[in-house]
Amino acid sequence: YQAILERRPAQIIARLKEILAKPDPALGFINGELRFWLGWAQEVAGDHAAAQESWRQARSELEPFLKEQPENYNLIGDLALTNMGLGDKAAALALPERAMAAIPIEKDALDGPGPIEILARVAASMGDPSRAIAALQKLLSIPGGGALAASTPLTAALLRLDPMFDPLRNDARFQELVAPLAPKPANK
Template sequence: MSLRRFPEVVRNLDQVLNITPDDVDILATKAVIAQAEGDLPRAAALLAPLHPNADDSFLLETKVYQAILERRPAPAIARLKEILAKPDPALGYNNGELRFWLGWAQGVAGDHAAAQETWRQARSELEPFLKEQPDNYGLIGVMALTSMALGDKAAALALAQKAMAMTPIEKDALDGSAALDVLARVLAQAGEPDRAITAIQKLLSIPAGGFFSVGIPLTPALLRLDPMFDKLRNDPRFQKLAQSEAPKAADK
């Protein structure tokens, strides 16, 4: 996956599905790959029959991300509100993470006031966990993105850079690149196009993990689709990066 050899990965996943055709995680992983390739109809078809519960964060976030990439977030908003109306304490900071996703979906829907309120609540839910788990780079990443969504550029950059320092790419290529993914997203929204594009160029040039879903790496297709990069769309350097292509998996 980190090498972006998606056709090869899909062939391996299909071999598993030949044995266990209802394996939800494998189907969701195929959907994530379709998202990374920019094939949203194929991803939607794979995800449509899957109905995750709150404790299946991978599948749930994959479905929400699909709605965000399609820029049709209404069903995702409804589902997240339903889940978060009675949050399960056993899920720990995942409740705050889901609330970050809810705010993102609300923002994409144009309900910016609701998004801000949701993100404020997400931050208040995440903060106690961050005090207890100061070295949890995944938690730090969610808090960085939440802070940026709330317009707190200084806090977002400090958190993203902390995650980078904790997991340098030289020592851990996958977690380190996931932290760089967070930094790129923060910079893209923070009005730092030069630094954002440098980070994106780095991510596209190396075997990488991504911060979302199963560590799917950033791809040109995701650059074209993901709303977090909207502020860069008029930059010719970004446009060039977004037009390069990775090999596509065959439909199946």
């Protein structure tokens, strides 16, 4: 995640390719999740064709697990982000709703925010800024772990760096969300 935030994904691409060259079946759906990350890193690096291929493969790896684990909100989130990368708006937006139903925030304050973050990411990338901003406002108003990178909470600082939120950068509502941590001009 750090390499993507810094927009220097070359090393992580090489490492993920190395890991995925011999995927460990014991990892289950995590192989598909790693393939999603490979696609995202490739997209950030500007290799759209490679990203699309990684995401197609990720989807084919993740979908069978979803049949076996229909309530697994982590798996649902991985598949939502993968469909987002592939441009499948209907599936990408439906899956976070399914995850939120599986683990509502009202019943699980620790893990419940994860699917809301996935919804924010998908909505931002798929051209639904109002839905993305509403989800982000909710997330930033409550404590909780995040959906990516070992449950790293989504903060205003991360929003400023994360490429998935690039489509929102010029939206005044997004700018207001990240403003509290924006650098203040130095007084001279």
